[in-house]
Amino acid sequence: MKRMHWSLGLAAIALLGASSALAQTKDTLILGVTLEPSPGLDPTAGAAAAIDEIVYANVFEGLTRIDETGAVQPQLATDWAVSEDGLEYVFNLKTGVSFHDGTAFDADDVVFSLDRARAEDSTNAQKQLFEAIASVDAVDPATVKITLSRPEGSLLFNLGWGDAVVVAPESAETNGTNPIGTGPFKFEQWVPGDRVELARFDDRVSLEKVVFRFIPDPSAQVAALQAGDIDAIPNIAQAPEAFQQFQADPNYVAVAGSTEGETILTINNARPPFDDVRVRRAIAHAIDRQAIVDLAMFGFGTPIGTHFAPHHPAYVDLTGNLPHDPEAARALLAEAGHGNGLELTIKLPPPTYARRGGEIIAAQLAEVGIEAELIPVEWAQWLEQVFRGDDFDLTIVSHTEPLDIGIYGRDGYYFNYSSDAFNAVMAELGTTADLQQRNELFGQAQRIIADDAVNGYLFQLAKLGVWRKGLEGLWANSPIQATDVTQARWVE
Amino acid sequence: MTSLRAMHPVAAALRHPSLAGGSAIMLLVLGLALLSFVWTPYPVDAISAAERLQTPSAAHWLGTDQFGRDVLSRIMVGARNSIAVGVVAVSIGLFAGVALGTWAAARGGWADELVMRTSDVVFAFPAIISALLITAFLGPGAVNAIVAIGIFNIPVFARVTRGAAQQVWGLEYTRAGMAIGKGPTRITIDHVLPNIAPVLIVQATIQFAVAILAEAALSYLGLGTQPPSPSWGRMLFDAQTLMALHPTLAIFPGVAIALAVLGLNLLGDGLRDVLDPRLRVWRMVT
Numbered sequence: 055m056k057r058m059h060w061s062l063g064l065a066a067i068a069l070l071g072a073s074s075a076l077a078q079t080k081d082t083l084i085l086g087v088t089l090e091p092s093p094g095l096d097p098t099a100g101a102a103a104a105i106d107e108i109v110y111a112n113v114f115e116g117l118t119r120i121d122e123t124g125a126v127q128p129q130l131a132t133d134w135a136v137s138e139d140g141l142e143y144v145f146n147l148k149t150g151v152s153f154h155d156g157t158a159f160d161a162d163d164v165v166f167s168l169d170r171a172r173a174e175d176s177t178n179a180q181k182q183l184f185e186a187i188a189s190v191d192a193v194d195p196a197t198v199k200i201t202l203s204r205p206e207g208s209l210l211f212n213l214g215w216g217d218a219v220v221v222a223p224e225s226a227e228t229n230g231t232n233p234i235g236t237g238p239f240k241f242e243q244w245v246p247g248d249r250v251e252l253a254r255f256d257d258r259v260s261l262e263k264v265v266f267r268f269i270p271d272p273s274a275q276v277a278a279l280q281a282g283d284i285d286a287i288p289n290i291a292q293a294p295e296a297f298q299q300f301q302a303d304p305n306y307v308a309v310a311g312s313t314e315g316e317t318i319l320t321i322n323n324a325r326p327p328f329d330d331v332r333v334r335r336a337i338a339h340a341i342d343r344q345a346i347v348d349l350a351m352f353g354f355g356t357p358i359g360t361h362f363a364p365h366h367p368a369y370v371d372l373t374g375n376l377p378h379d380p381e382a383a384r385a386l387l388a389e390a391g392h393g394n395g396l397e398l399t400i401k402l403p404p405p406t407y408a409r410r411g412g413e414i415i416a417a418q419l420a421e422v423g424i425e426a427e428l429i430p431v432e433w434a435q436w437l438e439q440v441f442r443g444d445d446f447d448l449t450i451v452s453h454t455e456p457l458d459i460g461i462y463g464r465d466g467y468y469f470n471y472s473s474d475a476f477n478a479v480m481a482e483l484g485t486t487a488d489l490q491q492r493n494e495l496f497g498q499a500q501r502i503i504a505d506d507a508v509n510g511y512l513f514q515l516a517k518l519g520v521w522r523k524g525l526e527g528l529w530a531n532s533p534i535q536a537t538d539v540t541q542a543r544w545v546e
Numbered sequence: 547m548t549s550l551r552a553m554h555p556v557a558a559a560l561r562h563p564s565l566a567g568g569s570a571i572m573l574l575v576l577g578l579a580l581l582s583f584v585w586t587p588y589p590v591d592a593i594s595a596a597e598r599l600q601t602p603s604a605a606h607w608l609g610t611d612q613f614g615r616d617v618l619s620r621i622m623v624g625a626r627n628s629i630a631v632g633v634v635a636v637s638i639g640l641f642a643g644v645a646l647g648t649w650a651a652a653r654g655g656w657a658d659e660l661v662m663r664t665s666d667v668v669f670a671f672p673a674i675i676s677a678l679l680i681t682a683f684l685g686p687g688a689v690n691a692i693v694a695i696g697i698f699n700i701p702v703f704a705r706v707t708r709g710a711a712q713q714v715w716g717l718e719y720t721r722a723g724m725a726i727g728k729g730p731t732r733i734t735i736d737h738v739l740p741n742i743a744p745v746l747i748v749q750a751t752i753q754f755a756v757a758i759l760a761e762a763a764l765s766y767l768g769l770g771t772q773p774p775s776p777s778w779g780r781m782l783f784d785a786q787t788l789m790a791l792h793p794t795l796a797i798f799p800g801v802a803i804a805l806a807v808l809g810l811n812l813l814g815d816g817l818r819d820v821l822d823p824r825l826r827v828w829r830m831v832t
Contacts, residue, residue, distance in 0.1 A: 276787070
C-alpha cells in the first residue's frame with residue numbers, strides 16, 4: 055500500500071514536471087475585460103461594444119475588416135472592383151472557407167447576412183451603415199455584387215464593422231448564445247458572470263485557447279494581473295494610475311494608444327437655457343481640457359475641439375476655437391441674462407472619465423458662476439433617462455464608434471441639435487467618393503458643430519493596454535471596437 | 547484614597563481611562579469638524595493640476611489627492627459630514643426606537659409582540675445590508691444614507707428600551723405610581739425614561755460609531771455622500787487604485803475612521819461604567 059502511494063506521488067511529480075514544461079510553450083491567453091456582453095454574443099443584434107470586443111475578427115469575419123491602424127483590409131473578400139459611377143461593387147470571395155459548424159461559406163451567406171442586417175425588421179444596431187445599399191446579389195458562389203442607390207464613400211469601411219459580419223442562415227438565430235462564424239477561433243463556452251472561452255479553429259492562429267474574464271472593478275483587474283490570474287488587460291483606462299504603475303514594472307508591457315472615443319460634455323440643446331448658443335459657448339470657455347486630461351486621466355488622452363478623432367487625416371484642430379477663458383465665459387453668461395449665476399445638473403455614467411471628469415468640470419464651471427450638481431447614474435439609468443428620455447442638462451460620455459460625426463444630423467438624437475448647414479454638408483458627403491473632397495467636407499462639419507458649441511469637446515480617450523512580458527501581437531490602438539487576438543502569441 | 551462620592555462628577559469621570567481617552571479623541575474630531583466651518587487650510591474643493599498627489603509637507607500636512615485637493619481640509623470637512631450623519635441617524639433611531647420600545651413595554655401583549663417581532667425581522671439583516679437595501683430603494687445621496695442608517699437604528703433602540711423599560715415596570719415604585727392612579731404615559735415619563743436614560747446614552751454612543759462606519763461604507767460604495775462633497779469613505783474609494791503609488795491617500799481617511807470609531811467605543815465603554823448604578827457600586831467597593 056505504502057509503495058503504491060509512493061508511485062502515485064512520483065507520477066504526480068512527473069505530471070507537475072510535464073505541466074511546467076508545457077507552461078514554457080504557453081498557448082493560452084487570459085484577458086481581463088470590464089464589461090460582460092449583453093444581451094448575447096451576436097454582433098449583428100446588439101450595440102454593446104463588449105460583444106465586438108470578444109468576437110470581432112476572432113469568431114466572426116466580414117467582407118472587409120478594419121486593421122490596427124484603422125485602414126480597410128480584405129477579409130472574406132479577397133479583392134473588389136468599383137464601377138465608374140461608384141454604384142456597383144463586385145467582391146471576389148475566399149474559397150474553401152467553412153463556418154465553425156462545418157457548413158461551407160459562399161456568396162449566398164453574404165447575401166443572407168447583408169439582407170438580414172438591412173431588413174425592415176432587423177435588430178441590427180447600426181442599420182445606417184447599410185442605408186445606401188439597394189441590392190446584394192450572388193453572381194456565382196465566389197462573387198458578390200452590391201448595388202447602391204447613391205454613392206457611399208465609406209461603404210468598404212462600413213462593411214468592416216462588427217455589425218456587418220457574415221453569418222450563416224443555419225446558425226444566425228442562435229448566434230447570441232452559440233456564435234458560429236468563419237473566424238480562426240471558435241466559441242467554446244460562456245459562463246455567465248465569469249468568462250467566455252474561445253478555442254483554435256484553424257491554423258491561422260498560434261494560440262490554442264483564449265479566455266475573456268469579466269472583472270468589473272479596475273483594482274481587481276490590476277490585482278488579477280499581478281497575481282498571474284490573467285495575462286493581459288486590453289484597456290485599463292478605468293484606472294490610468296495603475297497603468298503608470300505597470301509602465302514602471304519591467305515584467306509588463308504597457309502600451310498607450312488611441313481610440314475612436316471622443317469624450318464629450320453632452321449638452322441637451324433643446325432644454326433652456328442651453329438652447330442659447332451663448333450659454334453653450336460660455337460652458338465651452340469654462341472648460342480647461344488639459345487640466346481634465348491631467349487630473350482625471352493622469353495625462354492620457356488628447357484634447358479635442360470638435361467631434362473627431364485627432365489621428366484621422368480629416369481632423370481639424372479646433373481646441374483654440376473656444377479656449378479656456380473664464381472671463382469670456384462670464385461675459386457670455388451675463389450677455390445671455392445669467393450674470394447672477396446658473397444652476398444645472400450633470401449626469402455621470404460609471405466610467406472613470408465621467409465620474410472624475412465630472413468633479414473637475416464642476417469645479418471649473420464654479421469658477422464662472424455655474425453651480426453644477428453631480429448625479430451619478432448606472433448605465434441602464436443613463437440609457438433610459440439621458441439617451442432615450444432626454445431628461446438631462448449635461449452628461450459626460452465617450453462616443454466610441456469610428457467616424458461618427460453623422461450623429462449630429464440624426465433626428466431625435468439625444469443632443470437635440472439640428473442645423474441645416476450641417477445636414478447640407480452631410481448630404482454632400484453621402485454622394486462624394488473622392489478622398490480629398492471628403493476630408494474637406496468632414497472639416498466643414500467639424501467647424502460647424504464647434505462654432506455652435508453643440509457639446510463641450512473634452513478629449514480623445516486613450517487605450518491603455520497592459521500585458522505580461524512575452525506576449526506579442528495585441529493591438530496598441532483601438533480604431534474599432536475589437537480585441538483582435540488572431541496575431542497574439544507568446545515568445546521566449 | 548479619595549472616595550468617588552466626594553469628587554465632582556466630571557473629575558470622577560475623567561479618572562476613568564476609557565472615558566478620558568474616548569472624550570479626548572472625540573473632542574479632537576469634534577473640534578476639527580467645528581473648525582472646518584470657519585477655517586480649513588485650503589478651500590476644500592480647490593482643484594489644482596500643479597499640486598496633485600503631493601506627499602505630506604509643511605504646505606500640505608497630509609499631502610494632496612489626485613485632483614490636487616488638500617487632504618487635511620477634506621478630512622476636516624469629512625469629519626463634519628460623518629458627525630452630521632451620526633447625529634441625525636442616531637436621533638432618528640433614538641426617538642422612533644424609544645417611542646416604540648416604551649410603548650411595547652407599557653402596553654405589553656400584542657403591541658409588544660408586534661414591535662419585537664418586527665425588530666427581529668429587521669435585525670435579521672446585517673446593518674449594512676439594510677442600509678444598502680434602503681439606499682437602493684431611495685437612491686444614492688447623503689440624506690438617503692442618513693435615513694437608511696437611521697432606520698436600521700430604530701430596532702436597536704426599540705429593543706434596548708423595551709428590555710430596560712420592562713424591568714422598571716416591574717419595580718415597586720412603578721406599581722405604587724399605578725396605585726395612586728398614574729396612567730402608562732405618566733409613568734413612562736416620570737419613572738421609566740429617567741431610569742433607562744443611562745442605558746440609552748451608552749447605546750447611542752455605540753450606535754454613533756456604527757453610523758460613522760456605515761456612512762463610510764455606503765460612501766465607499768458610492769451610495770452615501772456624493773462627490774464633490776468630501777467623505778471619509780469616498781476618500782478611501784478614490785485612494786483604492788492609487789494605493790500602490792500613493793498609500794498615504796488611503797491611510798489618512800482610514801485612520802480618521804478608525805480613530806472616530808475607537809473614540810466613540812471608548813466613550814461608550816466609559817459611560818457605561820460611570821452611569822450604570824450596579825457597576826458604580828462595584829467600583830466603589832474595589
